[in-house]
Amino acid sequence: MTTLAERPSASRSRSPFRRPLAETGLGSWFTTVDHKRIGILYFVSAMVFFVIGGVEALLIRLQLATPDGQVLTIDQYNQIFTMHGLTMVFFAVMPLGSAFFNYLLPLMIGARDVAFPRLNAFSYWVFLAAGLFIYSSVLLGGMPDGGWFGYAPLSLVGGDPLGYTIGDATTTQTIAGNTVAEGQRMVFYSLGLQIAGIASLASAVNFIVTILNMRAPGMTLMRMPVFVWMILIVSFLMLFAMPVIGVALWELMMDTSFGANFFDPAQGGDPVLWQHMFWLFGHPEVYILILPAFGIVSEILPVFSRKPLFGYTAIVFSGIAIGFIGWGVWAHHMFAVGLGPVANSAFGLSTMFIAVPTGIKIFNWIGTMWDGRLRLTTPMLFSIGLVAMFTIGGLSGVTHAVVPHNWQQTDTYYVVAHFHYVLFGGAIFGLMAGAYYWYPKATGRLMNERLGKAHFWIQLVGFNLTFAPHHILGLNGMPRRVATYEDGYGWNFWNLVSTVGAFVIALGVLVFIINLVISYKRGAEAGPDPWDARTVEWLTTSPPPPHNWDQVPNIRARDELWQRKYPTQGQREQVRVPAGGSGELEGDVAPGTTAPTEGTTGATQSPYTISDPGYDKGVRHDVHMPSPSYYPLIAAFGLPIAAYGVIFDQPAGFVFYAVGALLVLGGLFGWVLEPPTDPSAEVAHQ
Amino acid sequence: MRAHRRMSAWATVVLLLLLGGCGIGDTGGDLALNALDPAPGSPAVELDRLWDLVFPIAVGVFVLVQTLILVAVFRFRRRKDDDDRQLPKQVAGNTRLEVLWTIIPAVVLVFVAIPTVQTIFSQNEVDDDAMNVRVIAKQYWFEFEYMDEAQGGVVTATQLHIPTGREVQLHMQSVAVNQASSYDPAAFPDGPTGEVAQGVIHNFWVPRLAGKTYIVPGHTRTMKLSTTEAGLYLGQCAEFCGLGHPNMEFSVLAEDPATFDEWIAAQADPAEVVDEGLAAEGQQLFNDLTCVQCHAIEGYPAQGLPDGEVVPLDEQARIGPNLTHFNTRDKFAGNILETESDDDLRRWLENPQREKPGAQMPNLNLRPDQIDALVAYMRTLD
Amino acid sequence: MTVDVHSPESTADHGHHTSLGISNTKLAMWCFIGSECLFFGALISAYLIYINERADGPGAELFDIEFTSASTFILLMSSLSMVLALAGIQAGDMRRFRIWIVATGLMGSVFLAGQIYEFTVFLSEGANVTVSPFWSAFFLLTGFHGVHVAFGILMLIAAWASSLTGRLRMENAETIENLGLYWHFVDVVWILLFTLVYLIPALGGGGS
Structure with missing residues (x-):
């Protein structure tokens, strides 16, 4: 029974630390390797960054509320719009996706954890370290100010090359006794994103291996929930996109900090190369941001329509198609750069036709709702909101693909409108739907429906008030990234409307956060399956035990849980197994359960995990979960410390290099020598 | 009640989009930079024609999708007296529908794609008698140099004069702020390997005359301007180029050819030397x-x-x-x-x-x- | 039945119980190699784009093809010895394993030393990252390859050391198989680099 006896003495830990064993308490959050707790860490951190990015957005909108805005200086504005983009893309939406991946992926495929739990913790800490590193620039000469797209040569020379206003790259200032070159703002950008890229890469490998290798018995690829499919596609996109931007960022850093000539036209470098590399990453990145939301919606719509997902195969394959075509459309960000008519035509066509698989998804979602019995709960409202709002973003995307008119649209607020409809109306709506939907699974309590619905309507109105006017502003000639604009171009009214809308969104987000906090203690008890859901993450208790399942479920169908609850498949008179009754299989459902309705609480203990002999014979394990570890944290925080070596002049820079390298290598060394599961840890269950 | 709010929210969106499309959603100015109001005889006219093609299609799809969503929500929403044990028909898909909504959008897109590609190529054609002007973008202003002999190398800034009824081919370059642009065209070879010092990327845009073209340091980019209607056309740098980006504007003054020639002749004169006061x-x-x-x-x-x-x-x-x-x-x-x-x-x-x-x-x-x-x-x- | 705690990192079943039938670590290594392909692909693209951007600085005439051919041959031979080391541990012959793993590490080190020597020659001839896009791209590309070799050597040393302590045994042959995958990948990349970076410009493909 016990695994301890099998352990060779040689694999005993040689750690200089006592192995952290606490599974509870504040300290345990720093050493946890449990995918669910890491998911929660991701969610909370990403929400903090989301709020920071939101405050930046409010500052932007305040500045632009009236012509000749005086809220910010141009220099401050340039830093803030850059950081708004970086924060929302890399430190809010991507990690929010990761939060759901982490929490749900093993639960949805019937695994006990991800394939590499410590690597998972490492990913999280690296992401956090990257965010803190970039934001530390605010104390060290200013935040990045060259746009999230970091176009060279502006990112090489800085926003003010003559230095009359904010100083240039050649002057230095003294901070805490060390000199740091000013004009290093974009070095924080290139280094910070490289560090964040390491986190994404590690996550991508981890998720791919988990999905491909750790599925429960019977969980074939085509039985996987669509959300899992989207994680798989997103992970592959990250796996291949991150090295491209990594190289580009290295080259940028070599230029800014070591005098290389990759993008310096004075030496024969070509700024267009940066654009190609950035968007070769940047366009797949858009799908990295949006596909998780598509997956979430594909889970939620069937549950609240009480019908299977319409066109599962079509949705999966259109997702794969988007993933592939997404690599062949990057130059649509560069139609005005002058690539020539042939390249423009090719990329224009590929961009137009990526609308086809996207349309397939939209129509299938509507097909899912059609003829269903729609329960308009908060997660459902957000999901429908995504379908409606993303459609607008998709359609403006098609107008972008009309290359000659793109020459009018590009670099204007029309584009700002487009990608906010995609990334806010799409990604954020989807992620919020997911938050409402899976909150009861993670906390055991439902979020407040009244507040949730208020949040939805406030946000829907605020979102459209904010971003619909951007269409008009853009077509009326308002360029992006301008810190001020003059009176007299017909832009005043819509800018004011947009600013009002931004504060309405802020109100909605405030309601959301209040709901998250108060429901944690006061929400209605959820039970294992409050929504009468279809997939197996609702099979275990809410919140699930550390080892997820006492018995790993056997998967027999795509909507496994639904099939267990409603065994007579395909019949119009398909009726839920009545309380205490028996379905097709004896003991399939425990006695005492009732059909859950909207917002009601079920039993606190899962009816399905107790006795499940019909499915689970032969798959029983004595569970031994991996132990917590310090090393992912140590190795992760070595990275930004080493990165300060580039920022600071010698000799301080050398000290940073040395300490950072020591932490990374030491952390990895300890990691390798440490057994995944500590010998002294108790067997978790049974 | 809820339904009503949903409907009104969507109605607002439709309205806003329509207003934007017609360019009448303005307050507080005369829309001097309206991209949907091309000057007669300008390259922007062809661009606008494509917009007039694709925008109604987009609105049509928008109305279709939102209507379907609304109908689904109203017709199929759960009602209070519904028996939850009674399930809707468990339909998992329909191959015929999948094929339909794959092919129909693709066909519609083909009809958009053909004129798109045609216009991409036609926008690249330049008249033989086009006048050549060098545009030099700096942080943060534009310099214009008339390249043809007839205009005698006139150099001006911020305001570009063009004659009506004649195409103007712009040859655009970017140089660093502290770099003197030279009177010698040979110092600006086309292509990425020239002696051009490091400037940053700018983006030349006169919405009522033409689309945008990036001005990339190390490259020479070209674009054409023309109009048959005399008037002042405002323009601006559309690519973020540093602190001065919001203040990097310019104008194009289209004049009838006789006025233009007078102006050119006057520009060639030297300034007078002042000797007192x-x-x-x-x-x-x-x-x-x-x-x-x-x-x-x-x-x-x-x-x-x-x-x-x-x-x-x-x-x-x-x-x-x-x-x-x-x-x-x-x-x-x-x-x-x-x-x-x-x-x-x-x-x-x-x-x-x-x-x-x-x-x-x-x-x-x-x-x-x-x-x-x-x-x-x-x-x-x- | 109990979960096998020896399985590195994995909380799942042992390798032969995974859904695809190959172990998690090996699948992860393949994913990593896939990612590395794009990493080197991007670096190689930058080099090829800038192959003629010498900015009046030195060019490919600094390359010593004979020298680099020799070090390339040594790196190739290290792949062979890696295969022999794997065969050793799979056969449970730890002595044979140790001989060949040390040989692999030594050949890798010789290659790395050669690269360092080559870099110092180039630097003394006035070529460095600041000279031209050509040299910027050259040093970043070959430098990153060198870092990969160095990291591989560290792992070889670690494997050798843990075989001495008894930590690495016949049952862990797959660890060496994964290490081998990495090592062979790095070698294959070098063959590509040697052709594209050294041979093509030296044969006049790049002009000057």
């Missing part, structure tokens, strides 16, 4: 305060002295704008200040960094009497 003091200060190290004035006397020799134009600096005919432009400093206004000119000379942060002209800490003299001198530059 406050203006002469200003002329002297223009030399003494180092203005000459950046700005050219054709006909400017050596050392600023009225009896001095005249410095040839090609020996003068070209870091800042050529000021020979300063008063003939309606605006200056990236098209944000009124040339006619003494007040604007004084404020600029007091502290250019306050008026246009990041501008390459430093604050020279001029005394009020120096500013008086300089303004008086500049008013002679017709």
